[in-house]
Amino acid sequence: MALTPVITEHWDDPELFTIDGYRRHGGYRALESAIHQDPDALIALVKDSGLRGRGGAGFPTGLKWSFVPQDGKPHYLVVNGDESEPGACKDIPIMLANPHSLVEGVIITSYAIRANHAFIYIRGEVPEAIRRVANAVREAREAGYIGKNILGSGFDLDVVVHAGAGAYICGEETALLDSLEGFRGQPRLKPPFPAVAGLYAAPTVINNVETICNIPYLVDRGVDWFRQFGTEKSPGFKVFAISGHVNRPGIYEAPLGITMRELLDYAGGMRDGREVKFWLPGGSSVPMLTADHLDLPLTYEDIAAAGSMLGTGTPMLFDDTVSVVKAVTRWLEFYKHESCGQCTPCREGTYFITGTLERFEEGHGTDREMDTLADLCGQISGRSFCALGDAAATPYPAAMKYFRDEFVAATSTPVDQQFDPAASYVFSGAIAR
Amino acid sequence: MPISDTTRDQLQELVARYPRPRSALMPMLHLVQSLEGEVTSEGIAACAEAAGVSAAEATAVASFYTMYKRKPVGKHHIGVCTNTMCGLLGGDEVYAAVSERLGVGHDEPTADGEFWLERIECQAACTHAPVMTVDWEYMDDVTPTSAVDVIDRLARGEEVRSTRGPVIRDFRASEHSLAFPEDGLAAEGTPVDEKMLVGLRLARELGMAAPDAPVAGTTNDAGQEG
């Protein structure tokens, strides 16, 4: 399957991040058309396109928009640019390279859902992305695309760029809302769902950056154009960010349904002719797969059928120099660090599991603890307040499915003795210190 | 240090940005952190007052987010990602080298107040692993040697440019940008690098492109299994 740069099509134009550069490539054409359409028609268009959320859950975007009650109360659009999932690195590049596609998408979406106020929440650890998006918002405001009576339509919109401050949990949409309201970013009880009672308890749509960036292209080129990419259940194209032990890690945009093997080929294959040991289709929160799964089409449905999830669509590939035990332990340390603390299973469970895994990493695991770990993951999965707990309970069982032997080995031998850490470095070896 | 009237005006400017004052709390905390390189009790009190919350509530928020520090960070914040991808691809070694160079561990300042080292979580740059940050600006694809070299150059006061961002200023300046991101630096850096263009360039090379109109017969009509 061929590569299909759409969102990334003009990234090699160094002026693309400016409004003039963006407009040179057809930017804001979609807005000029959309702003004079019936908002409901736009919602219908997005519904018909089958576009699914690119943040990880893959929820149909048009359906989400249609949940917002049109009752005259204020509505909000909130863009989730908190990209913090280990392995996910596609929203930040989009915001760096093509911030106006996001801004244009925000304006069209706000118009469609009748929101007069939109917020773009970007993780605070990447000021370059924040300043580029803020710059794009300013330019769009100066061009009359944001503000009062946009392009004579009578539609008013204010857009605020909001910097986070270091909390993975804020990628969870209700935690993001609490954060945006100036609270600790702890997820909210659902129901009510944000579409009914979101930001300031008003109806709110929360979409991922990449999802919103699809909107201008979709509106400009139409449903038929959009649906020529991908599959019935996973239509469209995807900004894939490929990382790990591949020869050419980076951004590759292709239709959904392309296989991992095809993408890997584009990325130059594994380094040094090594084999894929395990890979994760989209973030650390999805179960790992192995070389046996490289021919799976990268769609929501096919990956799910194989027992994993497409997630953020940012495949991480590791070769056979990597210890699975070490990788899993590191992810659990992350979840422990990022657990918001609100619910018991996640707060205490990640503490327990991480401590136990760290002993495995040191070669001090026990057979009994292997069972205990499986049990603990079961005590978190489906019982925590939000998906962070579920995510934390994912790596270990997935790793055990394919690499049980490595955990057994870690009951007697430290992982670093089994796998030379330096072998997995992308630079040559450890430096002498 | 007492909060100046200028800062109080800026806090009000942030309040005005949002429908409700409390929403401005996070940018406000970034702003007060830009004053002294830490979130002080005075800063918290000023933010709380402007946001209309109690000092305990503002403290609770400040302590939840790891970017807010309750002791002085110093001139430069150095982050080394040691999450799975970066760590295993060499970030662990980079962290060790930087830690040794600075003589401090995780979340600690150097005695001279020049650096603060932090083992950071995934920085959304796995394609550029191992990743380091200086004052939260990207230093991509570092090695232990290049990372220590960055530290050395910063220590000597030399100009250091982010691999995908502007010339490094200092921690406080970055914090100010998080409160007021229209800092005039959007055109300063060259954040679109070869790794972000690798797919596009390959597509060009292979003559691949997304059709800009529907191609007959390729549309997935409803009902057709994809």
Added chain:
Amino acid sequence: MTVTNNAGPGSDVEVRTDLITVVIDGVEMQVPKGTLVIRAAEQLGIEIPRFCDHPLLEPVAACRACLIEVEGMPKPQPACAQVLSDGMNVKTQYSSDVAREAQEGVMEFLLLNHPLDCPVCDKGGECPLQNQAMSVGRPDTRFDGAKREFEKPINVSAQILLDRERCVSCARCTRFADQIAGDPLIDLLARGAKQQVGTADDVPFDSYFSGNTVQICPVGALTSASYRFRSRPFDLVSVPTTCEHCASGCSLRTDYRRGVVARRLAWDDPEVNEEWNCDKGRYAFAYLAEGRIDSPMIRENGELRVASWPEAIAVAAQGLADAKGRAGVLVGGRSTVEDAYAYARFARTVLGTDDIDFRVRQTSDEETQFLASSVAGAPVTTTYDGLEGAPAVLLVSFEPEDESPIVFLRLRKAAKRGTAVVSVAPFASAGLTKMSGRLLPTRPGAEAAALRALPEDVRAQLGEDGAVIMVGERAAGSAGTLSAAVELAQQTGARLAWVPRRAGERGALDAGALAGLLPGGRPLEDAQARAQVAEAWGIEPGELPGGNGRSGQALLEAARDGVFDALLVGGVELADFPDPALATAAIDAAGFVVSLENHHSAVTQRADVVLPVAVVTEKSGTFIDWEGRPRPFSQVFRDALTMSDARVLSMIASAAGVTAPGDVRSLRAELGGLGPWSGGRFTAPAEASGEAPAGTVLASWRLLLDAGLMQEGNPHLAATARPTVAVVSKATAAALGETATVTGPAGSVTLPVVAADIADGVVWVPMNSPGCHIHADLGVVPGASVQLSAGGAA
């Protein structure tokens, strides 16, 4: 909850029509729509474990201890947040392996980082974590890692200590502080396993309601300085009691050990205090034991000496009998109904006098008339629930947070649900702000005028069904205010509630301990009333004195002028009178003074006979709260030898040849036998509006935690009191600088200045706080003219 229709014809039981049918553990039941699983299960006696859940706090589903299985749902659901829907089939740990295993898993997690220091933990023995670990936990742990450690314990206030290692992050305390008290001074800090409760750096958790957090903490994380390491729960004897500190009427539980009160807790009374109380009610009980008068004393050659009871009673009876017809009675505002009734009866039958009052504070004839006409013996018309459902509540000379804290909590709850709280006051107090109240800025003295010129929208709100006007006792100090409140109630149809500060005032009024009034609001001059009461008292109506008795200022002045040969004084602090010098002179001028007291005071120093009487723990009795609701309580220390005021009065009466009941049962029976009064009543006062004096006028009220004598002996509590400050306008503050000196006829006080949105020319100071006692230090009352100057020189 499920009301069957068999209550019979004419039943006024409301039949719910919004019921749904659900099944819990195989038992079918009907519940109202919107019921949570955990509440419905309780109805069936099924106890689902819980930590974060509290019926009076918003559900958060954080602790996950209450996970249950709901048929058709893929994942276990939190019973505390799961709303039942029609036909829902719920399986708890008793019928579902999924639920049981989920609960066991959560319990294992909760115990991971818990120190399990139960043997040295105050909560051990009454600990929900301990109990639920036994009921749904596994017998052993699989965790052998290092537990999270914190410095323990830390003070979040002088009174409240926090052991963060024991905390399970249920957030009950922080949610209580925010949602109920409106004092978000504690919050969750940090995150993940390091999450902990804490305060801002220099801002302690000084909330009037902070003790409730200790009580609702489901582990031993929060303890109080006053109870810490004092006792084990299983060594305590618990007795339900009523709080004696104010007229809110809180149900309490008093726990004692070896004859000493160890602690007091808020008890569950949904109609009154729900499950809360204030810190004064919870912690101010050292006075019950400390500094007590332990034997009768008589004055001989100018000195008090210990006497036997028979001797002291005989001397008291002789002296009082000799003064028959020329005696006055002062009853403190803390008496039980039964004691106050005994005083009222004693005055009329033994002393032959109607010169009696229970108001040890500023009074007025207007107030006397108001109380006689509009409050005494009146049926309950306004309740806590009424406040909660009121469209609007107008506060007049009343600061609920300081003067009746449970009224404050209920009004705050009401305000959150939409009740408009409006206050006629000099400035918006912290309490009013927390009730999202609207201030009608009023200079002290001008309250009546404010009521008579109320904004039209407020007047319209008061016209809505269920609106309430709450008038505080300070209204007596502002001419025309009570008259205007009565007028306003009549004009708008709003209900009128009078809220005294002290616990005994309403009861004393109803018991007839006020000149001109017999029990139940009966006018002493009314023939039918006289006949009823005389019959109950076993005397002829003609033996009752005439109804021209003195009260308030007139009573004290008469005493000072030597009108009385004897004074009977029960539980009176002279400094509480607006003019302590007059009160002292009044006692000094009386030929013979009998003091019934439990602590030495300015009165006992001057008394001829001092008779020790019981404190609340040593007797049973009844307080009547501001609603008019009787709040009976039983004796905590069954073997206490100290007698109640009524018992002592009965003995004196007997020695004087008059039979009077002295036990609570007989007193209640006699008082109850009189029944409600349906005859003629006094007419309401109709006094003209007063005016604020020219110059700087003083605004003042008593803070909840202040220099009150019943708060003595509680340093931890006192340390959480609000600072003694002078509140002035911003412009005045700028002119004054850091401190201000307030000067009255008796002297001056110098206090730190706090600027607020208060009119120029008004200064507020606390009435009786450390460093500022306006009666004694300044010689003024609220509404008086004072001098205000920069305090720098002081």
